[in-house]
Amino acid sequence: MPRILIINPGSTSTKLGIYENDEIIWKENFEHSAHTEDLLTPEERVKIRAKEIEGLLSKEGFKIEEFDAIACRGGILPPLESGTYEVDEEMVDYLLHKTGVDHPSNLAAPIGRLLSRGNIPVYITDPVSVDEFWDEARLSGIPQIERRSLFHALNMKAVARKVAEEMGKPLEEMNFVIAHLGGGISVGLQVKGKMVDVNNANDEGPFSPNRTGELPVGDVVELAFSGKYTEKELLKRYTKQGGLLAYLGTDDLRKAMKLAANDPKAELVIEGMAYQIAKEIGGMCAVAGGNIDAIILTGSMAYNSDFVEKIKSYVARFALVVVEPGENELLALAEGAKRVLTGKENPKRFKVGETI
Template identity: 40%
Template sequence: MEKCYKVFVINPGSTSTKVAMFENDKKIFQTNVDHPVEELDQCKEIPDQLPLRLKTIKQALDDAGVSLEGIDAIAARSGSLAGLEGGVYRVNDKLLEDSFTNKYVKHPNSLGPTIAKKLTEEYGGEVFCVNPPDVDELCDYERVSGFHEFVRMSRSHPLNQKENCIRYAESQGKTYEEMNLIVCHLGGGVSIGAHRKGKMFCVNDAINGDGPMAPTRAGWLPATALVKMCFSGNYTENEIMNRITKKGGLTDHLGTADAREIVKRINEGDKYAELIYNAFIYQIAKAVGGCAAALKGDVDAVILTGGIAYDEYLTSRLKEYISWIAPIVDVPGELEMEGLAAGAIRAMEGLEETKEYTGIPVWSGFDCAPEFDTSKDSTKYY
């Protein structure tokens, strides 16, 4: 690489924003910018947080003596977009509109492109979005559920999953498009994805709590029991949704999402903690096995990534279930910041063709499906 690209990376979270500066693949600065909760609480909607987040990011950079002068690009985490193909997108007006207005999903990461655009208006540079959570490359079989009104959606961790695939393929002297891989993203949310020749064609909807139980998400639930709970009169819709997507899984059972605390309790003789955590591992293993079946057994490697992949208790037991499938590759932590920077650099180098966000979902229904009565507005269910 002849040119030294300077790329600033923005990754908004619920109460903080991760920012980093890269010179080519070398990270020269990173910090987690905290946003005062009491100030965030004064914002009625997520878009109202923009001035606060922009101000605190600038202040953090000033405090650290980091300048954005001369940057080549800003790569921002995004969200709340129409289902799209994986890849690198130049941030256009339609992407800014859909993300900033939280058109599809309400999450602070949707502020990323607008924060980036505001900064480039002041300092210059291009703006990119890389493999946002809305990447949708599912095969049709993966979408079908037992109700014609419901289809399964692709909302997971494509940024970390795909960056791990790209890097592993390079380590083998191949490209992502030449390999079949299974990736286990093990964090606050858990997504298990099957990648076939460069497409994540099979993955659970981790954002909405589908798939294996997770530290903060319920995962698969018995449907009829859930229906009875919903109609019991004891819970509001928001309470049920929060329990499924924010307070379920390990948190619901054990009162914590911290794997380290759970393992400590197991080592101290807590049998219930042992039961629940081992069940968590078991469910992950079943999902990996399902991905292996979807790939018809043709798997080059299984990659373990995410924060919980640091936990040797989990990884050693998980490997007992799945090591027969393919070589296991340990990549604990996450490569989201690196993935954003690398995607922007690939685009500027001309190594990857950038894509244009249209706002039109890549999937709009099964071409062969019969017409159903839509008078009950079935789309509201998903």
């Protein structure tokens, strides 16, 4: 069985894992040494993290050359098909110099490539920019703005594969509505293995623990030109300071649920979030013509059984509701690499200008 090193960078730390015999046999959330990352170039950040990761692995008794592959979190790439991609210099160059969004996940593939020294295959699986939209799903209402496919692809694709296997049917024959319930909320329609529509968790859909979701356009425009906020302040308000945090002062669902036990306002806010999630799920069921094999609830908030029951009270009549809590990204990355190593899936190649 293959042994796979897994790399998933955060802003100041990197989640690491080692996969063998169908399970994660070691994992660590490694905090990097104190340095001001904002003052470093992407290349410098990659070199520092790679050196520190290799040092930690050596200390734990692992050698890079003993791994069969390195599985990395996909960065902010152009729109591309779902699947597992081989990391090469073209992808590394794009992530370090050409991507339009500065995000820690952009460091993963370059770190893996550097650690491999060209001797070990390096892969990414299902980055956030996976795009399988129906043409009609791209229309926003004005030609100058197109709806974009940006979502929690890694986890949502992984749970779809798992549920299809549990139900004993090929993924390509099944239709799912999948709701990733985390700091951001993505609700998508996956038809025969393709995510044909999904809300962008930053701009659309339900409000979440710290994001506003969809807002009335007229009021947003009025605030934008009121002179009260800069562009950065307004974006931060909508994507980091909205939702539960704005209403209740906390973005922790567990704390919000405790507040709701004695506070009617908090109870209303919780009900409102569940209501909006259910409404988004219902819309996806509608455009699938009601032909849904299962509704899958996943992400960190799916651990909260009371909140899950609120959502199920609205949508259980549409289809079977399956709860797959959490977002085991390390396992999903490893399984993507394993599918390639064992010949179950062919690796895809990233080429700028050839993406969809």
